Amino acid sequence: MASLNVGSLGEYLREQRRTAQLSLRQLADAAGVSNPYLSQIERGLRKPSAEVLQQVAKALRISAETLYVRAGILDERDRDELETRAVILADPSINERQKAVLLQIYESFRKENGFETEDGAVTEDTDVEGPRTADGSVADPPSH
Incomplete structure (x- = not known):
């Protein structure tokens, strides 16, 4: 063989x-x-x-x-995400509502950082520099 x-x-x-x-x-x-x-x-x-x-x-x-x-069934990045989710879901010290909230927060951070969403769509990196002006440049921070 x-x-x-x-x-x-x-x-x-x-x-x-x-x-x-x-x-x-x-x-x-x-x-x-x-x-x-x-x-x-x-x-x-x-x-x-x-x-x-x-x-x-x-x-x-x-x-x-x-x-x-x-x-070769699963990509390495997919495994990391699945393991993170599995750890959260298996944690006996938090209740089901807390687990759901943690998973929502985790997913929002992944989207913010440009990783794939659960449906496989690739999101863009979010600007961390601040809001943009009409011409695309970074707006000045508000003065205090």
Whole structure:
């Protein structure tokens, strides 16, 4: 079988499995996938689905998003945003309303700084220099 471009994913999974002190069979059982299939993933011969990666991540107690990035399913920037959102949503010290407010603030800061919005639209950087005049130059700050 020809090796797919998932070698780094397989190497990473093998490293994580060994760090967790799990045999291939133990991880396969915990993740609900076959032992031969998991072996092929580790050797870079198979490209697993996002669902399989999620099951493996859960069994290894690592971030599924990290595996998605390694498999080329998710962009690195997307992972950072998802992990930030996941941390906020998982925090037991704040209530649901507070979580929603924090996520709204986070999204507004991302938009202000020119990052993609949830719908994928790219926003422009917001001027931090101050208001602009009709000709586009920065207005003088008000005198006090």
